[in-house]
Amino acid sequence: MIVERITSSQNQRVKDWKKLSTKKGRQKQGQYLLDGWHLVQEVVKAGQPIETLIGTSDELQRHADIVAQVADVVEVTPEIMHQVMGTVTPQGIAAIVDLPVTAVTTVPTQGKWLLLDRVQDPGNLGTMVRTADAAGFAGVIAGTGTTDYFSPKVVRSMQGSQFHLQLLTGDLATIIPALQANQIPVYGSELNPEAISYQAIPKTDSLAIVMGNEGQGMAADLLQLTTKNVYIPMPGQAESLNVAVSAGILMFSVVE
Template sequence: MEQISSKQNKVIKDLKKLSTHKGRKKNSQYVIESWHLVQEAINYLPKDEIIRIYTTDDQYLKHGNDINDFKITLISDEVAQELSDTATTQGIFAVCKIVPVSFDENNLHGAWLLLDYVQDPGNIGTMVRTADAAGFNGVVFGEGTASPYNSKVLRSMQGSQFHIKVVKESLLKVMDAFDAKNFPIYGSELNPEAVNYRSISPANDFALVMGNEGNGMKQELLSKTTKNLYIPITGKSESLNVAIAAAVIMFRIKK
C-alpha cells in the first residue's frame, strides 16, 4: 500500500490542481472529501469511476473493510489538511472520474430542476438535495451556474449527485425538449402574468427553472415558460432565498 507523508510530494501537488476548473478539465477527475461522500460514491458509482482513495491511518482503521477493494494511499494528517477544503478535515478523500451525463431528449420524462446562473454553492447543493428528496429525475446546471465538481458544491450536495442525474447543458435546448413533449415549463418570476404556485396541480413530468440569486431568470428563458410562479409572502420579508423558494415549489408541484 502506498504511503505519502509530505505535502510537497508531487502526487499531492497534482491532486491540489483538481480543486481548479482547469485542473479538473485537464485530467477529467475531481476529488470528494469526507467519509459520507466517499461511502456514497462507493455505493452508487461504478467501481472503475473511483480511481483512488487517500486516507489517514485513523480513517483506514475505521473504514478499511469498506475500501479495501479500491486502490488506497495512506497519507499523513499534514497531507490530509493540505488536501482539505475545510478547516478541519475528516482525513479521507476519493479521486473520481468525471463522466459527463448527457441530457437524453429522446427519453425525456419526470420532473427536472433547471438552474439558470445560480452561483452560490450552498444554494446549489440545497436545491440538488431537495430535488433528490422530492423525487425529481435530475438537475440541469445551465450556463453561468457553478460547476457540479466545485469542492464546495460537492460538499453541499451531500451525495445527492449520485442519486439523481446531474447534467451540464444549455437551458434553451432543455426547454425546447420539454416544449416538444408538451410538458409544462415553470419559471420563477414575480410579474403581472405570474400565478400562485399553489394553483398548479401536482404532476410527474415538468421542468422548474430557478434563476440567479440577485437577477432572477434571463428574459430569453422567461419567454419560453408555460407559466411563471410566485410564492405569496404574507410577512414583512421582501423575498425568499432561492433554495428555500425552490424547495417550497418542488414539494408542492411534484406528484
C-alpha cells in the first residue's frame, strides 16, 4: 500500500535511490533498481520480495494487484521518476530489490556455465546473461574486471534473466581448475584458426565456456588453463564477431 508521496527531488529517499545507479551506491545500500513493469512482474513471479515499489500515480493505479503485495510503496512525480532512473523514457514504475550475494563459495559440480573474462560493455554482459538463460545454462561466472551485473544498463538487457539462473563472481584462474577437478570440461574461446572448431565441443550436461574481453579476447594465462580452446570458423571478411553473438553461437551449439 502507498505509504508515502514524494514531490521534491531534495527528499533524502530520492537522493538514496539516485545513488543506486553507481556500483558503490548499490553495494553500500545492498539493493538495486528494476525499471518497468516487465521486470517488476519477473521479480514477483520469482517470489523474491520487493523492498520498495516506486511509481507515478497513474502506474500505481493501473497495477493495484502488485501494489497490494508490497509493504513500502512510494508515489512520486514523473520528474522524480525520470531523475531516479536516468533513462529518457522511464516507464513510471520501478522496484528496489536486494542485491544478491554473487561471490562463488562452492564451485559448481554440474550444469552448463558461462565464464566471462573482463567483459566491459554492459549491453554485452546483459545480453549474454539473457542468452545463457535461454540456452538453459545453470549460471554465469563473471571474472575479476568484468562490468557489474546490477548497473541499470545490464539490468535492462538481462530482461529478468537474473531471476532464472545463478549470477556469480570470482577469480577465473582459481575457478577454471576447480571446475575441471569437479569433472566439468572448460572450453576457452579464441580468435585462432589453429584452435579447434566450436562444432567439436561434445554436447554434455556439464561444461563451461569462457568468453573474453571485447578488444583483447581471453587473457593468455586463462587460455593455458582450459581443457580445450575453440574458435568459430568465419568464411567471410569480418575480423571478429561481437562477443555476445559469439557467446550465443557457442552456447546454442551445445544445447541438446
